Amino acid sequence: MKSLRIPLVVLLFPFFFTVVIMAAAGSWLHKVPAAEHHRQNPLSGDPQAVAAGRLLFAEHCAKCHGSDAKGRYDRPSLRSQRVASATDGDLAWLLRNGSLRNGMPSWSSLPEPERWQLIAFLRNLPSDTGRMAGGNHP
Amino acid sequence: MAPISRDPLARLAVLRPQARFSTTSRGPCRNFATVGSLCLWLVSTCLPPLATATAYRARAQEPPYFVTYSDALEEPGNLEIAQKGTAGVPGDANGFYSSTIELEYGARAWWTTEAYLQGQATAGDSTLFTGFRWENRFRMLPAEHWINPVLYVEYEDVNGADKSVLEVTGHDGIAAFQQRNSDTRADISRTMEEKLILSSNPKGWNVSENWIMEKDLMGGAWEFGYALGVSRPLALSGSGHACALCRQNLSAGAEIYGGLATVHDFGLHDTSHYAGPALQLDLPHGPTLFFSPQFGLSSNSVGTLWRVTASYEVQQFRDLFRGKEAR
Numbered sequence: 001m002k003s004l005r006i007p008l009v010v011l012l013f014p015f016f017f018t019v020v021i022m023a024a025a026g027s028w029l030h031k032v033p034a035a036e037h038h039r040q041n042p043l044s045g046d047p048q049a050v051a052a053g054r055l056l057f058a059e060h061c062a063k064c065h066g067s068d069a070k071g072r073y074d075r076p077s078l079r080s081q082r083v084a085s086a087t088d089g090d091l092a093w094l095l096r097n098g099s100l101r102n103g104m105p106s107w108s109s110l111p112e113p114e115r116w117q118l119i120a121f122l123r124n125l126p127s128d129t130g131r132m133a134g135g136n137h138p
Numbered sequence: 139m140a141p142i143s144r145d146p147l148a149r150l151a152v153l154r155p156q157a158r159f160s161t162t163s164r165g166p167c168r169n170f171a172t173v174g175s176l177c178l179w180l181v182s183t184c185l186p187p188l189a190t191a192t193a194y195r196a197r198a199q200e201p202p203y204f205v206t207y208s209d210a211l212e213e214p215g216n217l218e219i220a221q222k223g224t225a226g227v228p229g230d231a232n233g234f235y236s237s238t239i240e241l242e243y244g245a246r247a248w249w250t251t252e253a254y255l256q257g258q259a260t261a262g263d264s265t266l267f268t269g270f271r272w273e274n275r276f277r278m279l280p281a282e283h284w285i286n287p288v289l290y291v292e293y294e295d296v297n298g299a300d301k302s303v304l305e306v307t308g309h310d311g312i313a314a315f316q317q318r319n320s321d322t323r324a325d326i327s328r329t330m331e332e333k334l335i336l337s338s339n340p341k342g343w344n345v346s347e348n349w350i351m352e353k354d355l356m357g358g359a360w361e362f363g364y365a366l367g368v369s370r371p372l373a374l375s376g377s378g379h380a381c382a383l384c385r386q387n388l389s390a391g392a393e394i395y396g397g398l399a400t401v402h403d404f405g406l407h408d409t410s411h412y413a414g415p416a417l418q419l420d421l422p423h424g425p426t427l428f429f430s431p432q433f434g435l436s437s438n439s440v441g442t443l444w445r446v447t448a449s450y451e452v453q454q455f456r457d458l459f460r461g462k463e464a465r
Contacts, residue, residue, distance in 0.1 A: 031281070051378030063453035064215070073460060097281040100247040108282045109201070109210045111342040113375035114386075 028099040029082070032090050039089030043116045044123070053121025056114055060107070069125055075103070077128060084127040091119045201344045202418030202428050204445045205305055205395045206367030208346040209286040209337035211277055212244035215456040220449035224303055228315035228440045232261040236268075236301040243455070248277040258301045264319045269296030269326075271304075275335070282339075290333035290348075298322030303412075303443060305331070306397045307352040308361030311410040311438035328355045342374040344391070359402050365395035369416065382422045389418040396435070410439040425450050 043049035058067065064075045071077035083091070095115045098106035107115060200210045204222070212218055220240040227233040236258040245251050252273040259265040273292040299322045301315055314322070330353050337346040350363035369391025377384050396411030398404060414432035421427065428447040434440050 048378045052376035055378070055380060056376050064213075072454075073457065098247055100277065100280050103214050103247050105211065105213045105244075105247045106209075106277075106282055108286075108339045109208070109344060111371060111374035117376050 028094055029086065029090060032093045036089045036093040037087055039092055041088040041116050041119050043120045044088065046120060049117045049120040050124045053117040056118050057121050078122055079125055079128045081127065083122065088119055091122065201367065201369040202389050202391050202416040203367040203393045204416065204428065204430055204447065206346050206365040206393045207290060207333065207335045207348055208344055209277065209288050209335060211250040211275060212242050214244040214247045215454045216244045217452040217455035218242040218449055219452065220447055222447045223445065224301065225444045226440045226442060228312050231316040232263055234258055234260040234301050234315065238302045238304065250275045256296065256300060256302050258299060260319055266299055266319055266323055268300040269294065284338060286337050288335040288337065290335055292331040294329045294331060296327060298325030305350055305363055305365065306395055306410055307350055307363035308397050308400050309408050310397050312440050315440055329353060330355060343368065343370045359400040361400050362398040362404065363396060364398060365393065367391060367393035387420040391416045408438060409436065411435040412439060412443060
């Protein structure tokens with residue numbers, strides 16, 4: 001039995017550690033550092049980036065957020081006022097870090113230019129309120 | 139000529155008389171010994187394409203490693219089905235083909251759980267099921283950092299005939315590949331394996347380091363191992379039009395891994411090590427293919443391991459069990 005004790009402790013410790021860390025995580029928008037918040041999309045307004053972002057969205061995001069980006073089940077719409085009012089930097093931070101507690105994985109393994117292409121596409125979507133999601137907002 | 143039936147069992151019966159290949163051929167693809175090996179090959183080769191035909195288009199985030207783990211976890215709700223194949227000719231012993239079916243599920247954004255079923259076929263010997271594994275990976279920190287730690291915990295129940303080389307620890311070496319299956323299949327080991335995975339994603343590259351610790355629950359010393367991998371997509375930005383063989387769909391890298399003996403004799407003495415390039419191709423409509431020749435670096439290693447993986451990610455598998463009204 002003693003031989004089992006150490007492996008079981010090693011098994012259980014990371015699980016509880018991770019649960020505690022994740023439980024402490026809150027709303028992602030309040031966590032974006034100021035420097036990240038003010039970042040601008042270097043591909044903003046580039047139609048090629050929007051086209052590439054559309055394909056990337058279909059490949060990586062559509063199954064969760066819907067092919068029309070209006071959300072599916074408990075996954076949020078990307079045409080919401082909250083996304084529209086987030087800055088490019090906010091969205092870039094979210095894609096890089098994810099919001100693990102809320103089920104959004106980190107997409108840091110996607111190269112950064114592809115993440116900017118995705119943001120360019122999201123900015124090109126009409127929001128739920130009818131207006132186009134703009135670029136950076138203060 | 140007999141008509142080809144749609145019933146898979148009937149098709150196997152048609153194939154059965156042809157399944158006795160010569161036992162005198164040479165080379166890394168030496169004959170499969172039994173009908174069982176044919177079944178193993180059929181199941182492991184056909185499962186990912188079958189999943190492909192029924193599932194949603196997807197592309198995995200994973201780098202092209204075979205042994206090294208990165209911080210990329212399965213997206214929550216997704217189910218990845220993969221077949222990992224390893225073939226080799228260990229010294230003057232018979233060639234083998236090891237097949238591992240992997241079912242990987244994203245339980246949470248910070249927790250991925252996987253089940254493995256393993257088997258192998260050795261030329262001139264036999265084909266057998268070698269065991270199962272249950273693995274869990276936990277992302278330790280909620281945000282991205284320069285180095286991202288992931289903890290890996292696995293329970294293994296495999297017999298001594300296992301030749302999957304999903305990791306190398308302790309004094310694992312060529313001798314285990316040269317024994318007859320009948321001599322090793324009764325040697326069951328139940329082990330706990332822990333890994334500390336450290337991974338970074340600087341400027342499109344992925345750099346991953348794994349520290350491996352393994353403990354046989356039925357006794358024995360802690361065994362150690364390591365794995366290191368570096369990879370990068372061939373293009374960092376996506377194309378505006380869909381394409382199959384675009385550079386963005388290809389990733390290339392290299393990995394090195396090996397054993398570090400045990401807690402009693404830690405070091406490189408009498409251990410085996412492998413290194414090789416790795417390629418990954420994301421095909422249209424979802425499948426991902428991985429290929430790597432891995433070369434033994436020590437006298438205790440198999441000369442060359444040929445590794446191929448085919449995987450498919452069923453996106454939002456959990457939605458299949460949700461009613462439309464829940465949408």
